[in-house]
Amino acid sequence: MAEQGDGVRQLVVFELANEVYGINIGTVREIIRMQSVTYVPDAPDFVEGVINLRGRVIPVVDLRKRFGLPVTEATNDSRVLVVDIGGDDIGVIVDAVTEVQRISEDSIEPATALVTTEDSYYIEGIAKVEDQLLILLDLDRALDSETIQVAAAAA
Amino acid sequence: MAAAAEVSADDLKVFLQEAEGLLELLDEDLVRLEQESDNEELLQEIFRAAHTLKGSSGMLGFDGMAHLTHAMEDLLDRVRKGTLAITPELVDALLMSLDGLKILKNALTEEGEGESIDTGPIVDALNAAAAGGAAPEAASTQPALQTVVAGDEDLRSKIDEASGEGHTVLHLKVRIEESSDWKAVRCFQVLNELDDCGRVLGSVPSQSEIEQEQVTGLLEVLLATDLEIPDVQARAEQLEEVTGVEAAAFDPTAVPEPPAETEAPADAPAAAPAEGADQRTQIAASAQKVEALQTTVRIDVEQLDALMNMVGELVIDRTRVSQLSRLLQGRFKEDEYVGALAETSTHIAKVVDELHESMMAVRMLPVGLLFSKFPRLVRDLARSLDRQVTLAVEGEDTEIDRSVIEKIKDPLVHLIRNSVDHGIEPAEDRVAAGKPEASILKLTASHEQGQIVISIEDDGRGIDTEKVVASAIKKGQISQEAAERLSHREKLELIFAPGLSTAAKTTEVSGRGVGMDIVRRDIESLNGRVEVESEVGVGTTFKLRLPLTLATFRGLLVSSGGTTYAIPLTYVQETIRPEQEQLRTVSGRPVMSLRGSVMSLIWLNESLQLGTSAEQARSDDPYVVVVRASESETDRPVAIAVDELVDQQEIVVKSLSGFLGRARGIAGASILGDGQVVLILDVPSMIKASQARDTDQPATAAGNVVELDASVAPRGDLDSNEPSAADEAPEAERMAS
Structure with a gap:
């Protein structure tokens, strides 16, 4: 953990519509396979429904829908990242989880320099790792219900 | 009393709880003190109790109690210092002051009028006892350690041995933070630390007593060491929660000679073990006490x-x-x-x-736990509103799930407040109306058919339904014509409409637009119901019908569009497989006829907007579940059409994440035996939503039963005030997203 303080971050790296994203490993509680999802009427449209996580009922969101990406069927590689958002466990469906990676803070370009759309408030920055661009997500912001409501109202 | 009157209800509660505990303790300990006049710890305990009581009663301005405890404390301090002997007279005086304290305390509990006795004579008695019982040097307070040493030959030989080897034998008195929850642990740590300084020869409480958690704030240790006293003190003092360390060379000559009355020195060995035995029986007694206490356990x-x-x-x-x-x-x-x-x-x-x-x-907890808070509430309200109210409580023993108790507190407070504020008239009005000056507010809890019923009944002025209706019309919640068709009961139900202030309902007293709709919403969120009965001039009764528990319920599993849902059985009246001709559309709204009545029909899929079009969503051959939000006349049955009836079983309620917002028509989720998550339908809100939709189309039968032969009368006007505008707002928001 000492490296963590020396400007190194550990990220869970996953794929979504051919892009590579990273989120802080600290927010990820576990990674599980896709499971049957019970649809919840009247929930925000990127919410797929609820699943049974060892006796608890937690919501799952489809990150493709959240980011307005084309929706595809789940594959064998699809995973649910169970993340802690403001104390609530929430499942996040992604195309695939590739690895856990350490990157140095130096390689991160802050988002402010790259903001292209008003939607990118949940992008913390972009890291260049071995010719690959890694989009650093702030899931807290991406899935914060108030932000979503504001965004939805604006839409 | 002037000062006491300013004490907040909460402070008073805390104080009373504390005082009760301390007085109980004193009751027991004072009697014991008479028997065990040499028990230093006991004396300490008594002194501390009196001291604490003095502090808190003084702080809250209960001068009588403060005065009395101050006198007790003075006296006990002298006993502690050995300048006063414990005599029956002295204990008498102490017990008398204790009784005085109890009276003072009870006065605070019952009437809040307090200070009903004169503490002067008691204080005088205490002083007299102090004067009469003044004893010279013959301090009967004997350090416990010395007593133990006297009774323990083995220990004495250890001491001799240690001094023989040239070590200093120290007598340490280590005080542990009184409030510590870890006294035993701290004692242990102290012993460990001291053992590092030399050799612990013995201690009071002993190691095994510490292991059994028979500890107080004082640990006395006999330590054989080569270190200097300040060094040893410092080592012990650095430990956590150690508040003080006294250390002195152990003085073997201080080991008690056989008790004074025993003349012959030869008797000493015999007497000493007897004293040791005393100690043991005492420990045994306290152990027994612990055992007795353990028949009940506190659980987080x-x-x-x-x-x-x-x-x-x-x-x-x-x-x-x-x-x-x-x-x-x-x-x-x-x-x-x-x-x-x-x-x-x-x-x-x-x-x-x-x-x-x-x-x-x-x-389950007795509902009395909650009810016990109300006498004070009623009293304060009555005083501030200048009413005379007697609260009569019945059925306090009725047991309810603790989660329910928590959630009905606010609604109950609300209803009681309403009764005192708006229901009960001022005394002169009551007399003018030929009623007794003091009104009776009855709070009753009982079991009724697997439910808990709590009723709040006043003999006040009753609800003037005409005023309620007038207010509802004024607020645009109901039309004039619709109002005219309402039954008495339906008019009464209007008080639950949002925004209709209870003030408007009965009196000219206004300002606080407290909403009965909130009460209803709270109770319905518990799967309960609120009913109201009232007669002008006679009084009003509110009844809360509550489930025994929130954790599980019997549910009917149905499936629709390939998804399974649970419907709480309490709402289900019957399930049927209707003939095609029973299902029809009247003015564009689906309805079902059943035994001569027509009720509105909700297609589950459509209602939950499962994304399929209306035509697809309607099965050709559905099952229908007839549900009703409550037995109340105003809640008419509604039919819910589903594809299949799956099963009936015990449903365990799981909460839905707040992340999902308030999913309309869904009360929660549950997990079936095969791990599948099912949603629990929120029947009352579904019915309301359906009725709200109906009112969008004026000329339709709303979610109510109307006679087949009658023209399909629009009751929608009435219904429009039922589903709350507040409910719709978030929905609209959601739809926009």
Whole structure:
């Protein structure tokens, strides 16, 4: 953990519509396979429904829908990242989880320099790792219900 | 009393709780003190209790109590210092002051009028006892350690041995933070630390007593060491929660000679063990006390909830195992193992059911816990509003799940407040109306058909329905014409409409637009109901009907559009498979006719907007569940059309994440035996939503039964005030997203 303080971050790296994203490993509680999802009427449209996580009922969101990406069927590689958002466990469906990676803070370009759309408030920055661009997500912001409501109202 | 009057209800409660505990302790200890006049710890305890009581009563301005405890404290301090002997007279005086304190305390509890006795004579008696009992040097307070040493030959030889080896034997008195929850642990740490400084020869309490947690704030240690006293002190003092360390060279000559009255020195060895034995019986007694106390256990609420959750899981699995075992039996009738399995499964089912029941019972609390807060509330309200109210409470022993108790507190406070504020008239009005000056507010709890019923009944002026209706019309919640068709009961129900202030309902007193709609919403969120009955000039009764528990319920599983839902059985009146001609559309709204009545029909899929078009969503051959939000006349049955009836079973309620917002028509979720998540339908809100939709189209039959032959009368006007505007706002928001 000492490296963590020396400007190194550990990220869970996953794929979504051919892009590579990273989120802080600290927010990820576990990674599980896709499971049957019970649809919840009247929930925000990127919410797929609820699943049974060892006796608890937690919501799952489809990150493709959240980011307005084309929706595809789940594959064998699809995973649910169970993340802690403001104390609530929430499942996040992604195309695939590739690895856990350490990157140095130096390689991160802050988002402010790259903001292209008003939607990118949940992008913390972009890291260049071995010719690959890694989009650093702030899931807290991406899935914060108030932000979503504001965004939805604006839409 | 002037000062006491300013004490907040909360402060008073805390103080009373504390005082009660301390007085009980004093009661016991003072009597013991008479027997065990040499028990230093006991004296300490008594002194501390009096001291604490003096502090808190003084702070809150209960001068009588402060005065009295101050006198007690003075006297006890002298006993402690050995300048005063413990005599029966002295204990008498102390007990008398204790009784005085009790009277003062009770006065605070019951009437809040307090200070009803004169403490002067008691204080005089205390002083007299102090004067009369003044004893010279013969301090009967003997350090416990010395007593032990006297009674323990083994220890004495150890001391001799240690001094013989040239070590210093120290007598340490280590004080541990009184409020510490870890006294035993701290004592242990002290002993460990001291053992590092030399050799612990003995201690009071002893090591084994410490292990059994028989500890107080004082630990006395005999230590053989080569270190200097300040060094030893410093080592002990650096430990956590050690508040003081006294150390002195052990003085073997201070070991008590045989008690003064025993003349012959030869008797000493005999007397000493006897004293040791005394100590032991005392410990045995306190151990017994601990044992007696342990027949009840305090449990962390969270732990209890966790247990309940696990039992809930078991109940789910039990259902699943029973199902599977039935299936297996159907398939392999002859197989002996399957037979045995079925037997075992039946037995498990029985045990799990019993476990479930016991678990529920454990969670039950008498409703009196909640009711006990109300006398004070009523009194304060009555005083501030200048009413004369007597609160009569019945059925305090009725038990309710603690989660329900928590959630009905606010609604109950609300209703009581309303009764005193708006229901009960000022005394002169009452007299003018020929009623007794003091009104009676009756608070009753009882069991009724598997439900808890709590009623709040006043003999006040009653609800003037005409005023209620006028207010509703003024607020645009109902039209003039619709109002004219309302029954008395329906008019009364209008008080639950949002925005209709209770002030408007009865009196000219206004300003606080307290909403009965909030009360109703709170109670309905518990799967309960609020009913109101009222007669002008006679009084008003509110009845809360509540489920025994929130954790589980019997549910009907239905499926629609390939998804399974649970409907709480309490709402289900019947299930039928209707003929095609029973289902029809009147003015564009689906309805179902049943035994001469027409009720509105909700197609579950459509209602939940499952994304399919209306035509697709309607099965050709549906089952219909007839539900009703309550038995109240105003809640008429509604039909819900589903594809299949799946099963009936115990449903364990799981909360839905707040992340999902307030999913319309959904009350929560549950997990079935096979791990599948099902949603629990929120029947009252579905009915309301359906009625709200109906009112969008004026010329339709709303969600109510109308006679077939009658023209389909629009009752929508009435209904429009039922589904709250507040409910719709978030929905609109959601739809926009």
